[in-house]
Amino acid sequence: MSPPEPPRRTRRALRRRQSNARLWLVIGSALTGLSFAHATLAAGKLPQGGTYVAGAGAIASHGDGLVVTQPGSTRGVIEWNSFSIGRNNSVTFDNGSGATLNRVTGGSPSAIFGRLSATGSLYVINPQGIVVGPSGVISTGGRFVVSTLDVCNDAFMQGGGSLTLSGDRDASVINLGKVSSSGGDVFLIARRAVINAGTITAPNGTAELAAGEQVLLQDSGSSRQVFVQMGGQGTVVNRGHIKAAQVSLQAADGNVYALAGGGTRIRATGTADRDGHVWLVADGGRVSQLGKISASNADGSGGTVDTQAAQLAFGKHAAVHAGQWNLSTPDFTIDDSVAHALQRSLNAGTSIDVTTTGANGATGDLGVASSLSWSGPASLTLAAYHDVSVATGTTIANSGAGNLTLRADAAGIDNGDSVINNGTIDWSRSTGIVRALHDITGGYLPGNIHSNSTWSAPPDSGLVTQVTVYALVNTVSDLGAVGLNPSGNYALGRDIDATPPPGEFSPAVASFSGQFDGMGHTISHLWLSGSLLGDIGYSGVVRNLNIEGSAANFPESATWAGLLADTNYGTIASVHSSGSVTSIGPLSTGIGPLSTGGLVGLNGGTITRSSSTADVSSYYAAGGLVGTNSFGVVRESFASGDVTSTHYQGAGGLVGYNFGVITESYATGTVHVQPQCDTVNACGGGLVGGTSGTISQSFATGKIDQPSGPAGGPGGIADYNANYSASSPGTITGDVYWDTQTTGATVGVRTTLLGATLGDAKGLTTMQMSTPSSFGPTYDFGPGGVWAMPVGATHPILQWQLAQ
8 A cells, every 4th residue: 555645745845855955966976076075165264375477466465364456457367376265254356447367276176165356357267176155255346257177378368359268177166155246247167067056146247157178258248158169068057046137058068957946046137238148058968947037138028048958858847937938959849848838938928939950860850749828929939850740639729919830841951841730729719820831842731720710910910811821932943933833822931042043044933922921031142034023913912021132134025123023912011122123225115114113113002011222223114112003002111222214204212103002101212313304204203203192101311313304393202293083183291201401302292283282291401300299290209109210310210120
């Protein structure tokens, strides 16, 4: 008969004792490696035999203390026979904002049970090992480095650069006391083991624990500074408290233990110069996380935690409270312990990316073997080097606004892998989205998917459905294959260099009616005879894409010309072009592209939150973003490239001819208009060449280079405003502006046609353009608004630009 199970409180106490026993076993083993006998720990009241071997300073005894004075803010190196501090003793370094390296050349480890302080930076190096006892207190104004690895004196004395520390002694660094730097960083470095069971504080810098045989120590004001270059199968353990702007635990080919305990044991709180960031790295070893890790930025937003190891393990209380948690490992299975750690973090508002790398000969598969669900807006990405699979009977669910991404072929190498769902994905109570991305030659098994019947796409997102499956485009060949099924759904798996072979053009699609999500990636070095996606149909969507290159040599039969598309009748969202678009004649037939744009030739659909920096040259009409906006909508977009019309048609910084709607948009590029411009033929405008549509809450600042032309021009907004019909009467509202100084225009609109008015556009000086109050009540510069005015800016920008 089995003995009765002890009460819950007793079980908790037993677990605590067992956990403490494990910790002290690790510490005891490390202390044994330090060869500490009881007498050694008790002795060594003050450092002995100190001599400057580089730099200069004075070492003086004062009762129970030792004072080291180093003039100015210089650097110095002291060699000691021993460096220990007794419980009631102190050592003070008065080194200004300089740095002092202390190297122990004797055969005994260092035991610091008293107080060690410095006004500047302090380095303590002892190949025999170093322990800061429970009563030990270390405080510096600058950087504090304690290490069993050694460094070259000359490199240290030069200062201001990288330091390489190395050593093969089987020794450890242990902190059981209090270590702090008020103005710099704290580094604990050893080959065998680095253990923190006390407190480490670096509110303005990084706190980094590293185990390895060779370590690079760099100066960085914004990121981690210690990198293990050669491992030693060492161990890094944190059971104490670490609080800094950024925290790093790194063991390369060894193990990292972020052990459990009350409250948060690792906390990164960012500053104005450093984002709150935590790194747990054991590339060839194991990271075990048993407690909670927190990372936040100075503005209160969530920071980042990066966990990278050959093996990952999580205890029953493991969680990350941050904005983003990135996990990277060769292959991975989400079992119960992992699922609970992910759930706790997701429910705390932490978005999570799990990526398998296939390193070390692993399969690179990512399997979901245990159900997980969460509420709220946090998102989960499961990206596998090979296949992603959800096991039978397993459910992934969100109730809130969380997104789910399942991606095979995470490296974007066309390995033919698939997303296989044998379980259930339940987004019926979520307003978030689900994406499944598989290799273009791979497959997709949908399983059971429950979507939200009331879901609607977020504004300006370009999304069509809540659940979308994409084939990945990773290469130029994949890009060419899009034309074989132009109504399919595609996503860029990586940046693509589309440089064609000499004498050839980059692949292009004649027409496109599916969905193309660039996922924020770039297609670069395009050399196109025409546009990339030809004609985008009414159901076509292109979003989150950057394209760079040149489009020229358009066929004489082409009517419209743009880098992304000749015509757009669908939706373009968050697409950005750069390079050049050229359609210059005269052509032999006298036809050719009637209008040319940096992004699209003719727009009859919606373009939102998009931009072009491409230079545009056309024989006929030209616009920085769109050649002709034919009853389409251009919203929250801008253009900054130079625009040239070489004949006598209209040229505009944003749009050549506008028959549709332009709102919350602007242009800053130079507009070049040729001498043929006269009272009959359209000239140039800062925003549009000519308009009979509606323009609101928009502005222009680019110079209008018009050598000659009719009196009254050029127009800071448009050359003319026309009333072609009741549906296109030509409306320019009072919240449309132009910079009178930079454009060189004294009027907003040069002339009118068919009874239209000049509109209500207003001219402002450059100083007025840099003041938000000049733009009246319709321009929203507040949080979540459309507009922003960065410090030093000479005109507003769109708030979405701040995130780029």
